[in-house]
Amino acid sequence: MPVSASVSAALTSVTPTACACAYVPVVRYLPSVPVSSLVDMLGFASIKDWVAFSEPFSLTYTDRTRDKLDTKTSRNALPLAAKKEA
Numbered sequence: 001m002p003v004s005a006s007v008s009a010a011l012t013s014v015t016p017t018a019c020a021c022a023y024v025p026v027v028r029y030l031p032s033v034p035v036s037s038l039v040d041m042l043g044f045a046s047i048k049d050w051v052a053f054s055e056p057f058s059l060t061y062t063d064r065t066r067d068k069l070d071t072k073t074s075r076n077a078l079p080l081a082a083k084k085e086a
Helices: 003-012 035-042 047-057 071-077
Strands: 032-034 068-070
Touching: 032 035, 035 047, 035 068, 068 071
Parallel strands: none
Antiparallel strands: 032 068
C-alpha cells in the first residue's frame, strides 16, 4: 500500500475519542521563492526583465532588496480567474 493511502486509511479509521490527531487542521505551506529561481524557471533574460514584468501585479517580497517573493501574500494580488466547472 502506498504511504499516502496508508496514512489516509489510518486517519479515516480513527474515532474522535481515540486520537486527538483527528482534529489537526490542514495548513498549506507556501514558501518564499528566490527571484533568481523565478527568472531561470520562467525564462526571463535578466532580473530587470522580471521586475518590469512583475511590477504591475504589486507582488509582495520578504525583504527590501526584493530577493525572495512571498508567495502566500502575493497570490492574492494576482488576477486569477476562478475555474469554471464543466
